[in-house]
Amino acid sequence: MPQRPFHLLLVDDEVADAELFEEVFREDFPEVVITRALNGQEALDHLARSAVDPAVPRPQLIVLDLNMPVMNGHDFLQRAKAHDGYRSIPVLVLSTSAGVRDVQRSYHNFASGYAVKPASYADLKALIQRVSDYWRGAVVLPRIDQLME
Template sequence: MPVTPFHLLLVDDEVADAELFEEIFREDFPDVVITRALNGQEALDHLARSETDPAVARPQLIVLDLNMPVMNGHDFLQRAKAHATYRSIPVLILSTSSGAQDVQRSYHNFASGYAVKPASYAELQALIQRISEYWRGAVVLPRIEQLTD
C-alpha cells in the first residue's frame, strides 16, 4: 500500500538551517515532502500557486522562521491567517528568538505553536521527532481538500 506523502512548507532564509532540517526529516521520515521558501513572500506565492496548479501541493504544515528579508515571519503569518483558504493550515514558528514579544505576537496572529531553534544537531533531531509525532500522528489535521472550503 503506497504511503500518502505529508507536505510541509519550510520558510527560512538561513540555507544551512533549512538544509539541516530537511536532512533530518529525509533520514527519519521519508514520506514527508518538504518545499522551501526563503521568505514570507515566497511562501505566500507558493500558497497561491497551490490553489491554481495541481502540481503544487498545498502544505499540511508550515514551519516558519521569523527573521527574514523581503517579508518576515510575522507579516507572513498575519497575511496567511487573514486569508480564508490558508487559515486552516497550521503554522509552527521555529525561530532563534525566545523573546516574549515574538512569542506573544506569533500566538496573537494565530500561530499553532512556537519552538526555539536548538543549538545542537541532537537537540534539533529530537525536536523534529516531536514535531513529526505531534503534527503527523497525535493531532487530526483537515484533509487537503477540506482546506479549500
C-alpha cells in the same frame, strides 16, 4: 504499506538551517515532502500557486522562521491567517528568538505553535521527532481538499 506523502512548507532564509532540517526529515521521515521558501512573500506565492495548480503541493504544515528579508514571519502569519483559503493550515514558528514579544506576537497572529531552534543536531532531531509525532500522528488535520472550504 507506504505512507502517503505529507507536505511541509519550510519558510527560512538560513540555507544551513534549512538543509539541516531537510536532512533530518530525509533520514527519519522520507514520506515528508518539503518545499522551501526563502521568505514570507515566497511562501504566500507558493500558497497562491497551490490553490490553482494541482501540481504545486498544498502544505499540510508550515514551519516558519521569523527573521527574514522581504517579508518576515510575523507579516507572513498576519497575511496568511487573514486569508480564508490559508487560515486552517497549521503554522509552527521555529525561530532562534525566545523573546516574549516574538512569542506573544506569533500566537496573537494565530501561530499553531512556537519552538526555539535547537543549538545541536541531536536536539534538532529530537524536536523534529516531537513535531512529527504531534502534527503527523496525535492531531487530526483537515484533508488538503478541505482546506479551501
